Amino acid sequence: xxxxxxxIAVTSFPDVTKIDFKLIDIRYLKVILLNTSLLFIAxxxxxxxxxxxxxxxxxxxxxxxxxxxxxxxxxxxxxxxxEFKQRKYAVREKDISYQNGFFFRSLTTVPFNRIQHVEIxxxxxxxxxxxxxxxxxxxxxSSDDLKISGLLKEEAQQIKEFISNKIxx
Amino acid sequence: MDNTENFSQFRRxxxxxxxxxxxxxxxxxxxxxxxxxxxxxxxxSKISESTLLYIYLGAAVILGxxxxxxxxxxxxxxxxxxxxxxxxxxxxxxxxxxxxPFDRIQNINFKQNIFQQxxxxxxxNIETAGSSKAxxxxxxxxxxxxxxxxxxxxxxxxxxxxxxxEIEEKPLLKVGFLALLKVSITENHLQSLVLLFxxxxxxxxxxxxxxxxxGKQELLDNYITENTxxxxxxxxxxxxxxIFFIIIAVLSSVVRVLLRHFNLTxxxxxxxxxxxxxxxxxxxxxxxxxxxxxxxxSHNPIKKRLGISFITFKQAISGKVKxxxxxxxxxxxxxTAQISAIKNLLFPDENxxxxxxxxxxxxxxxxxxxxxxxxxxILNVGLYFAIENNHVFxxxxxxxxxxxxxxxxxFRKRYYLFNExxxxxGQGIIETHKTYLPFFKVQNIALKxxxxxxxxxxxxxxxxTASGKIKLPCIPLEKAHKIYNYTLFKxxxxxxxxx
Numbered sequence: 001x002x003x004x005x006x007x008i009a010v011t012s013f014p015d016v017t018k019i020d021f022k023l024i025d026i027r028y029l030k031v032i033l034l035n036t037s038l039l040f041i042a043x044x045x046x047x048x049x050x051x052x053x054x055x056x057x058x059x060x061x062x063x064x065x066x067x068x069x070x071x072x073x074x075x076x077x078x079x080x081x082x083e084f085k086q087r088k089y090a091v092r093e094k095d096i097s098y099q100n101g102f103f104f105r106s107l108t109t110v111p112f113n114r115i116q117h118v119e120i121x122x123x124x125x126x127x128x129x130x131x132x133x134x135x136x137x138x139x140x141x142s143s144d145d146l147k148i149s150g151l152l153k154e155e156a157q158q159i160k161e162f163i164s165n166k167i168x169x
Numbered sequence: 170m171d172n173t174e175n176f177s178q179f180r181r182x183x184x185x186x187x188x189x190x191x192x193x194x195x196x197x198x199x200x201x202x203x204x205x206x207x208x209x210x211x212x213x214s215k216i217s218e219s220t221l222l223y224i225y226l227g228a229a230v231i232l233g234x235x236x237x238x239x240x241x242x243x244x245x246x247x248x249x250x251x252x253x254x255x256x257x258x259x260x261x262x263x264x265x266x267x268x269x270p271f272d273r274i275q276n277i278n279f280k281q282n283i284f285q286q287x288x289x290x291x292x293x294n295i296e297t298a299g300s301s302k303a304x305x306x307x308x309x310x311x312x313x314x315x316x317x318x319x320x321x322x323x324x325x326x327x328x329x330x331x332x333x334x335e336i337e338e339k340p341l342l343k344v345g346f347l348a349l350l351k352v353s354i355t356e357n358h359l360q361s362l363v364l365l366f367x368x369x370x371x372x373x374x375x376x377x378x379x380x381x382x383x384g385k386q387e388l389l390d391n392y393i394t395e396n397t398x399x400x401x402x403x404x405x406x407x408x409x410x411x412i413f414f415i416i417i418a419v420l421s422s423v424v425r426v427l428l429r430h431f432n433l434t435x436x437x438x439x440x441x442x443x444x445x446x447x448x449x450x451x452x453x454x455x456x457x458x459x460x461x462x463x464x465x466x467s468h469n470p471i472k473k474r475l476g477i478s479f480i481t482f483k484q485a486i487s488g489k490v491k492x493x494x495x496x497x498x499x500x501x502x503x504x505t506a507q508i509s510a511i512k513n514l515l516f517p518d519e520n521x522x523x524x525x526x527x528x529x530x531x532x533x534x535x536x537x538x539x540x541x542x543x544x545x546x547i548l549n550v551g552l553y554f555a556i557e558n559n560h561v562f563x564x565x566x567x568x569x570x571x572x573x574x575x576x577x578x579x580f581r582k583r584y585y586l587f588n589e590x591x592x593x594x595g596q597g598i599i600e601t602h603k604t605y606l607p608f609f610k611v612q613n614i615a616l617k618x619x620x621x622x623x624x625x626x627x628x629x630x631x632x633x634t635a636s637g638k639i640k641l642p643c644i645p646l647e648k649a650h651k652i653y654n655y656t657l658f659k660x661x662x663x664x665x666x667x668x
Contacts, residue, residue: 109614
């Protein structure tokens with residue numbers, strides 16, 4: 001297929017340290033930042049109402065509360081920014097891998113011959129940027145399977161096709 | 170007689186099934202509305218005779234309606250075998266048609282609760298690994314029908330290779346009453362106590378909701394506070410309570426073990442284990458070798474001295490089923506010889522005896538200490554604010570040694586080792602668990618590392634199987650990569666069926 005599957009060389013012994021990971025599309029960072037901003041805007045609105053109606057009698061602390069939320073907002077944005085560079089994925093001949101996290105690093109690999117089905121989801125904000133997320137499900141207690149967010153739509157479709165062919169074949 | 174063996178036409182369950190279905194509906198109704206009944210009995214004397222009459226009439230009508238419903242459920246419950254599929258039609262208004270191909274059927278279990286025992290019918294449960302909705306429960310079949318059905322399904326399953334070997338007369342394992350008593354006394358009593366406590370808390374919540382509704386919450390609160398204040402005063406009461414709890418804990422584990430495992434018998438048949446057990450509810454489970462994902466062999470110091478262990482078999486579970494417990498099959502009271510027989514059956518020709526143990530990195534110990542310290546801190550702060558008394562901190566004199574002891578033990582008991590096909594993970598604090606996992610059963614594998622772990626060059630490896638996770642905490646990164654690669658290699662080249 002296309003050049004997205006160049007890592008095809010699985011030797012008899014796969015070596016996870018030698019995978020060439022691909023980075024997630026930079027546009028997805030915008031999606032993440034937008035999502036975080038929306039969350040914090042919602043928080044600010046809640047804070048505003050609490051102050052306005054003085055529900056918890058916190059009026060005197062309202063300045064400190066807003067500063068705390070603002071600091072949390074900036075820190076979160078900063079962390080999301082760092083973390084984004086750690087989001088990587090790779091498709092090899094027989095498995096698919098995904099790496100993420102900065103403070104909590106994790107690398108997951110799912111072999112194709114254990115995959116039950118593949119799903120592509122579009123979030124409302126992601127759709128605007130033409131991005132999708134690809135989820136892979138295995139059998140049984142599959143709470144912790146693999147989900148790659150922020151893939152280009154065509155690329156995700158290609159990966160899905162590739163995996164489907166591998167499963168059936 | 171031919172009629173009983175013929176499943177090609179749609180057929181219903183045994184007529185006694187109406188009774189079982191009826192009792193089942195009654196039981197469900199009682200469980201949902203027992204509070205109403207409780208209120209009724211409590212207020213019995215205050216209800217005027219005319220309303221009483223209405224209540225009785227209403228109850229009679231409801232009971233009658235239940236009977237009609239039971240009959241309709243029975244009438245509409247039909248099943249047959251066609252084309253290597255088990256086909257089921259059911260539903261009174263909303264009709265469902267289920268069809269399960271034989272190779273998707275994971276287990277066929279027989280079960281008999283106390284009523285089913287009295288009228289001599291068997292409940293047949295057909296389990297699949299798919300969604301929990303596809304599970305089929307036929308409430309009442311005569312033994313002849315039930316075994317014929319099982320035969321019909323399993324014959325196809327084994328295809329041509331199936332040889333008519335009857336159950337060997339001699340069971341692999343039979344646990345008598347005395348042995349079972351031994352098992353139950355050496356159980357983890359703390360666990361039984363917690364279980365019992367959980368049940369009681371649920372019960373208490375329902376009661377307090379009831380009192381709340383009646384506006385008597387204060388009464389109950391007063392009662393409790395009165396008792397707790399006197400509890401603070403009396404050391405004797407605390408000691409007495411402790412002894413009481415210990416007795417309750419032991420008793421509850423004895424009852425639990427006896428109820429569940431009474432007359433435990435295990436047969437080896439073809440490529441499966443057949444397990445029969447239970448006192449009020451008799452269960453028979455067939456465990457196919459292929460379907461077992463991993464097994465755990467456990468014992469505690471007392472059990473070790475007596476030479477008994479228990480084995481837990483984990484099968485593939487479907488999605489997010491609540492009653493995961495059902496898919497965990499436990500054999501208690503195994504002797505060493507029986508354990509090796511079962512191990513041989515599941516993993517033939519695997520010998521892990523002479524392989525060196527790999528331990529977790531010492532960073533794991535630091536992590537355990539930090540975690541216990543945090544728990545201790547939260548406990549102390551919480552207790553201080555709850556009781557507002559400096560004497561609370563004396564509890565640390567007891568707690569700190571316990572924590573240190575558990576951390577040291579759990580670090581020492583953590584190890585893993587593997588040969589070509591099989592991974593063995595050891596863990597435990599007071600109990601010792603050994604988990605055997607064949608590499609090719611792994612569904613996906615993950616490598617996790619916190620920043621601190623990265624600095625120490627260690628990582629957690631997590632094997633996700635169809636029946637849960639197995640974790641190797643804090644092993645050196647290099648080794649982690651090696652086992653990661655090896656597992657992937659094993660899974661990707663495996664041709665064996667993993668489920």
